[in-house]
Amino acid sequence: LSVASEMPSRLFKRSRFAAQDYNTDFDAHFLRWMLSDGAGAVLLGGPKALPQANGLRLKLKWTHQRSFAGDYPVCMQLGLTPDRSKSHLDFPAWGDAEAAGALSLRQDIRLLPHLFDVCIHEYADLAHKGWVPERGIDHFLCHYSSERFIPVVDDLLGKAQLSIPRERWWSNLAWRGNTGAASIFIMMSEFLQKEGKRLKAGDTVLCFIPESGRFTAGYMLWEVELNTPVNQALQANFPHKIAASETIANDALPDVSTIAAPHDPATAPQQLAPLLTELASIWQDYRSNVWRTPLLRRIRTRELQSGDYVRWMSHWIPQVREGSLWMREGAASLTGDYATLASLIDLHAGEEQNDFKILHSDYLKAGGTETDISKLRRNPGGEALNAYLHGLAATPNPIGLLGAIYIIEGTGQRIVPSLLPLLRAALPLPPDAFRFLEYHGANDENHLERWLIAVQMALDLDTEGTAQQAILQTARHTAAMYLMQFQHVLAE
Structure with a gap:
């Protein structure tokens, strides 16, 4: 037996709004007429x-x-003033809280x-x-x-x-x-x-x-x-584990519009819509899980220290240095009709081959001390991702690498710009300690447009019907390992 009941009318009595001369905000009036x-x-x-x-x-x-x-x-709340700056508990009496609108349900x-x-x-x-x-x-x-x-x-x-x-x-x-x-x-x-x-x-x-x-x-x-009698046990129709999301009690979030999927299926060529729709679902889970990692939580709650930022950069530098290498290795593995993609991927790798130097400069400006990049080490997530991408790049026609680029470049285009204002506000570092993050957010959108062209070419050249699944599978694996990299930034 599952039961549910609502009685919001007690919150919306005319007398309560009359006490404020009906001079309340729209968010409070909205629910009064909706529930x-x-x-x-x-x-x-x-x-x-x-x-x-x-x-x-x-x-x-x-x-x-x-x-x-x-x-x-929070989208719906009761107990705060219209500007959410003061709690009903901060007033000397309930009547004062009521008069200030702190006891109105808002959405x-x-x-x-x-x-x-x-x-x-x-x-x-x-x-x-x-x-x-x-x-x-x-x-x-x-x-x-x-x-x-x-x-x-x-x-x-x-x-x-x-x-x-x-x-x-x-x-x-x-x-x-x-x-x-x-x-x-x-x-x-x-x-x-x-x-x-x-x-x-x-x-x-x-x-x-x-x-x-x-x-x-x-x-x-x-x-x-x-409606026939059923005597045997109920068969397990859908033995899927129900997803449950850990909640974090913090509202210091960036603009949610900046963390949408990198590509909207509705704006892409029609033949790419099925692929982009599934990629958007993979992105949704990945982005949601990244937002719950210790690193992101510390950034969002303004608790990140300069040492944490330096540690993050030290893990990231050797990974970024390898990016152009596995892309070029993958381009060299393209044969037959797929060889036409090689020049496009090589162009992309060429644009990113010196990005790690910008990141290393940021690391030094933020207080890092290791001048020899070869001595910096990836964390376990970065090591797993690096090994996976190099291994895949060495296989014949590794079209799945386009799925990895979707996650990696999407992180730079969507997640990183959301974090940059929070990092600047929280860390006492000079502006040139964030050059890589700023550059990443500004340029990855162009990179993703090139990616869209490459995907369309790959699907057009796919005579065996395997390219789409290869891209999706690699995107899932890359998302899991990139998430692991975020999870291990603060781990000792």
């Missing part, structure tokens, strides 16, 4: 089934929930589009892992607080090539309102009452529940089946 009271419950029979009329029942195939609370600022509506973005990326990841039937979804119950978000969800699903025709969508928002945690249960109940006669055995019902308090993506997939 409704309600309660709902689901009782599951055995095994994991919801009995229905017409000799049918709904069988719960799987649930999936993932929190992104550590990745974004930062500017963050809401990002909620749907991360949720649809999470759904795309589930689809690519086989959780969603290939034939698609028959009925889509989407919980959204406003009909203004319908085209947002629809557009994002389209970009992910997972569109669900609008005639398959169903919502009771217009007459029940947004009842928060209870919404999906109330929606399911009315859907079955009003649309139950249209259901047939084999139909799928997808419930999508985005939660904006601290961003959470939730999904349930149901299947309609004949």
Whole structure:
């Protein structure tokens, strides 16, 4: 038995707003007109089934929930003044806190589009892992607080090539309102009452529940089946481990728009959209995990010390020095039709062959003392990545290296620019101690455009149909090892 209820009306009494002469901020007024009271419950029979009329029942195939609370600022909160500078506990009395608006429930509506973005990326990841039937979804119950978000969800699903025709969508928002945690249960109940006669055995019902308090993506997939007795144990339909994200209690985040996937599938040539969609899902997991490493947490909370920065640079210098080497080695391994890619990769390697010198200069300006670069050592993550890329580059036609470049250059284009303002604000270092990070962020966008050309050429030349999977596999492996490099920066 799963139960949920909401009673926000107590927070939105007219008398409370009248006490402030209705002179409150839009974020507080927004929720006043968006939330409704309600309660709902689901009782599951055995095994994991919801009995229905017409000799049918709904069988719960799987649930999936993932929190992104550590990745974004708080979107919905109660207890702070409108500018979030003062807590209700800082006032001499509750009445003073109320008068100052510190006891009003607020939502930062500017963050809401990002909620749907991360949720649809999470759904795309589930689809690519086989959780969603290939034939698609028959009925889509989407919980959204406003009909203004319908085209947002629809557009994002389209970009992910997972569109669900609008005639398959169903919502009771217009007459029940947004009842928060209870919404999906109330929606399911009315859907079955009003649309139950249209259901047939084999139909799928997808419930999508985005939660904006601290961003959470939730999904349930149901299947309609004949209501026949089941005596044997429930088969393991989808033995996937549910992703759970560790949360970090810190809101000192950079602009979330700077950490999107390096390439938007919607703006790329049509034949590249499937590949870029899967790469975006890989990026989503990688970026989220990087944001939780000790190094990034220390940067975000302004606790990073100059010595930490020097240590990070000392690990990174020998890795960057090897970058142009494995790229050239990979270009030399291209044969046959793929040899036409060699000059493009060599050009890219040539532009980056002296980048490690800029990084070494930053290291010295920040207080590093080792002038002999050959004595600097990569950490375990850097060693693993270096060995993997050199090994792959030595194989015939290592097209998968394009997947590695996507992650590496994407880190420079998306993650590094987000960190640079925080590093400058936190560390008492001269401006020329951050030249490499600044250069990386400014130039990697051009590098990624060249990468897009190389990928298109590789797929056009692929006669065996293996290039796309090679790129995806290498991107996954590179993301795992680059993440390991971030994880080991502060490890003794």
